[in-house]
Amino acid sequence: MSEKLWRKNLINIEPYVAGEQPKNDKIIKLNANENPYPPSSKVKAILEGKTIAELRKYPSADASVLRAALAERVGLKSENVFCGNGSDDVLATAFRAFFNSDKPILYPDITYSFYPVWCELLKIPYKTKSVDDDFVINIEDFKEPNGGVVIPNPNAPTSLGVGEKFIRELLENNQDSIVIIDEAYVDFGRYSCVELVKEYDNLVVTQTFSKSRSLAGMRVGMAFASAELISYMQAVKDSYNSYPLDQIAIETAVASLSDEDYFKATVEKVKATRDRTAEKMREMGFNVLDSETNFLFAQHEKLSAKEIFTYLRENGIFVRYFNKPRIDNFLRITIGTDEEMELMLEKLSEICK
């Protein structure tokens, strides 16, 4: 291409590459950590009962109805809740609002691959801390001066979680920075630190409707924090896009929250399938990490991850393979329905023979 002068003004970035999204409906899709079950039937009722005339108006700029419902559920106030267009939007907003130090922010080396992407985009200095050979995060690594801390709990793609003791120790040792705990998968885990928002005014906890509530298609994420920190997130949002959540996203999310029984039942089903699948994979010679999420992170004692990935793919089963240092012999397998997992296990047993 000719060197037109305007090209000098184009941004210089490396975009994040999302997981493959096969379009064939026959494929068993275990590569995006989506929930195998539909959202609550109350979501259907919302769509069917919707008066579309209302859609001509702008939605609530701060999703006030949803914030109130979330606040009530976790025992906080609306002023402690921020909602955004998926937890990616929420996390990116938090990075921009809170990570403005010359010191690097800290997060684990094996973690959600969007963190370095936001740091590049927003010009935030960062330093990664190596998890150990069993992918465990070492609390000692997060006791040095920093410009902020991000810990996903449970972590992805490792599937491992930490408990209250770890989080408290982290907070006690980071009183001069803002600490983000990314709880995208927490409903499948053992411990959410949302309660600690009442004790620590520098803690931000992010969650999502995409996994445990089967609403990835609606893009709703949230953060819980002190009123002061939430006001900064609102200010950043209002400087970028005042209405990130559309009216129907707000209403379907509220409907989902109103159906706690269905939510709990779905989460329990996924966890039961997960634990059964892990057990059977271990019998086939897999090292399967103790998952607190809706996916398994596993490597085989003899076969390479790439080999298994390719075999599954040829058989119409998509899982996630990361061609990255330290984890290039692992597979990340989303928990599907029992039926889907049986088919997957069958294919694994064929290749493991």
Place this chain on the structure above:
Amino acid sequence: MSEKLWRKNLINIEPYVAGEQPKNDKIIKLNANENPYPPSSKVKAILEGKTIAELRKYPSADASVLRAALAERVGLKSENVFCGNGSDDVLATAFRAFFNSDKPILYPDITYSFYPVWCELLKIPYKTKSVDDDFVINIEDFKEPNGGVVIPNPNAPTSLGVGEKFIRELLENNQDSIVIIDEAYVDFGRYSCVELVKEYDNLVVTQTFSKSRSLAGMRVGMAFASAELISYMQAVKDSYNSYPLDQIAIETAVASLSDEDYFKATVEKVKATRDRTAEKMREMGFNVLDSETNFLFAQHEKLSAKEIFTYLRENGIFVRYFNKPRIDNFLRITIGTDEEMELMLEKLSEICK
């Protein structure tokens, strides 16, 4: 508050303040440039027919179905179309992707109040160019070296549009920068420059479903540009939030596009009401600019804008008053239904007596 050290890392910004959103349903809301008519009934059909099980999956990351429908409508290719979470998200993405020069970007002094907000947030140098006393943009002002140009056509809140000659002259004189034409209100105007995307590879045209298509509640905006520029916008999006449009936003937007007759009829109704209202206001002593939008920008020969604003408000009619230099004696009045405008005119005639 005690000076905790983490406060030093908080972002320093002045948030954008959106128009007042009264919660009382009885109020006549003519302050947010929303469409008084509902979206196409095809939107209703989408919601009623929706299989909610699909919502458990992530939406298309690039809204491919919607991009294809938009491309077909304007005679371009999908690769020339970008979709985002409202045109604010689209514009902010374009600002970040394209305005990375040390030279200031240029835009009119009286214009959409979000431009300076994005410049502050994204640290983009900018220079405003004064419109004349009749709020007309002077093309000569946009012939100096710059880091980019943004012109809303029609402009807001002035309601004035420019034609093809102006846009071509602007492009011919700005071949070294990227030129954004913000066409949020274009469907109520006389000229869209979307066609020129085929001729100028440095042109970006943004539009929205919020005004002419009555879908402000769904947050859908789009940009048209050369495939090269669109690829940069996609890269910025993928570095921030891969899935800005939820599944239902995508589908309702596609449904709206499929109902061209309803779209045209609604736009014509708004324009007819607008022209009638302007005429009656002129008879009452208002200077009403020749609107090419779904709102009127007007000042009275004797009464102050603030006085009229307050009187209307006391009577349950909300219009927009900007307490800003040069326009602090003008009102921006959104075109409602004929019935709403009659009531508004009645109140105006009372205060004008």
